[in-house]
Amino acid sequence: MDSGIGDRGREEAVFTSLPTDFAPVQVGTSELKEALTTLWLHIPPRVATTRAPLHIGRGLTLASTPWRGELCQSDLAQSYEHFCERRGTLGDCLTLFEDGPRLQADDKRSIALALAVGPALEGVNAEVRAMLDPTRVLATLSFTITAYMALLLAPEPVTKGATAVFSVLMWGYLGWEFFDLLRAYARLYDDAPRASTFAELRDIGEKFGRVIGPNSVRVLVVVATAAIGQTATLVSKGPNPPGLGQASRTVQLNTGLRLMDAATGAERVIVSVNEGTLRAVLPITAMAMTAPNGGSESSSNAEPAAPNGENHLPRKHRAFKSFDAFKNAMGSAGEGKAWHHIVEQRRINAERFGAEAIHNTENVIAINKLKHDAISAYYSTKSRDTEGMVVREWLRAKSYEEQRTFGLMILRRFGVLP
Known part of the structure; x- marks a missing residue:
């Protein structure tokens, strides 16, 4: 590469608004079942801790004499324990009591989210039960989704690194439903901490699932599972998540970009939930990636270039580091x-x-x-x-x-x- 071009590439980037005016990828239950089973076989889920789960009843006995709020906590914790038992795991199946015997705000959000995405995993339990604990899978997914979504809803929602990959993949899969998902999660985020009973958390989780629909729930699970396994490595070396090819073609048709090039190459993604906008800082080489034989060949499953090498990324602008x-x-x-x-x-x-x-x-x-x-x-x-x-x-x-x-x-x- 010419040294001048190299210097320009380091100083210059592309700043662009990513369009969301396309339909979401449809992921069926059978596709989800087959894909998640394969993914979990290749990349065992990680959990937040390696310690043995704390038994809730024992943990609560360590608390001082309860007042009214603690009685509510006790009822909620016991209902949570029964939820774990029904899933075949005694004690703290979502590893929420690592920081003490009380359910904090984030713990309630995790429970509500687990209740929302849990039904999407029921069909794969039989396939993974012999090899992996499906409740641990649910715990890992709940932890991963909660962490990523909280970053997207932060007061300064600018994503970098793995969160940028997650954001761009969710955009590529969901299109105009991406912001429906974020707004629905914002409601869950606000409502769950105020819940005092397990029934209220179940209602909040089910409302979240109804608002975004079963397809968006499945997409959320698929992308979160890929994120657990480090998305770039997973897509280049492991089995593709269902619908990745369709999502890539849709993105390429609307922007001229390859989805994975955009996801792994983005330096920053600016998410404005209230305004419903998504902007990304991409390397200048991302534009060349859409030309025939001119882009990244890192993935053997890469989609073909846009017809005639056309690059029609809307509202792209030259950007600089100073x-x-x-x-x-x-x-x-x-x-x-x-x-x-x-x-x-x-x-x-x-x-x-x-x-x-x-x-x-x-x-x-x-x-x-x-x-x-x-x-x-x-x-x-x-x-x-x-x-x-x-x-x-x-x-x-x-x-x-x-x-x-x-x-x-x-x-x-x-x-x-x-």
Whole structure:
């Protein structure tokens, strides 16, 4: 590779909005049954602990004299113990009492989620029971899904690493249902800690399952199982999860990208649940991956390139790791003009969203220098727009999309945009 191209590849990336206007992949019960059995044979599930499960009744006897809240906890814990017994495991089958005898908020979320995804696993119990404890499988899946979904719903929902892979795969499988899933889980996340009985947790879990539907539950289980086995290794060397080929073709048709190249190559994924948007920072080489014989050959199961090598990724923008790199590539803003960041180039924004989300050709535009200076001054004032707070301070806790929407509004107010 030419050294100049190599330097450019390290400095430049692609910042893009990922479309969600396509239908989800359909995963049937029989496909799920066959695929999960194969996957679990190749990659035994990991659990959060290797210690023997704590027997709930014994754990509760260690507590002090119960008051009303602890009585509710005791009833809930006993119902949870009966749930574990019905699944063939005595004691703490979901390993929730590792941190003490009381069910915490996250423990209740795990129970509700297990009750939501459990029915999808019933059909494979017979196949795995002789080799693996299906309750441990449920515990591992519940732990994995809870961890990933909590990261996606965090106050600063920017994903990196394995969570980015999980996010992109869920997007590729679910399309427009991806945000239905996130919103449904947000309700479960809020409701489960307030539950005081096992029946309430069951109702919350079943409501989650009804809202997203059985197909999305199956997709969630499939992707979580792949995540347990480290997705990139699983897909390149192990059996493919059901529907991966269809998901890859759908993504390629809508974006020109290969799904696994996007999933494993994404540096960051910005998830804005309220706005229903998904943005990704991809390596510049991801664009070449769609050309015939020009992409990654890491997977023997890779999908063919887009027809005629066409790359139709919508709303893709050149992105850079610094403002200096942006200016070196784009040059001067022009006589009497200045480069203006719609989402401001504050350090906190670069840390939250990544430098490429700030220094890219969507977010940085050339505007009249006097108007740029006036807008910058406005951002340092207190405003009725921002509840009397300094504009920059008010914006600092907002999502990327909220900051961008506000920035565009201000550009219109100052006459920069029509």
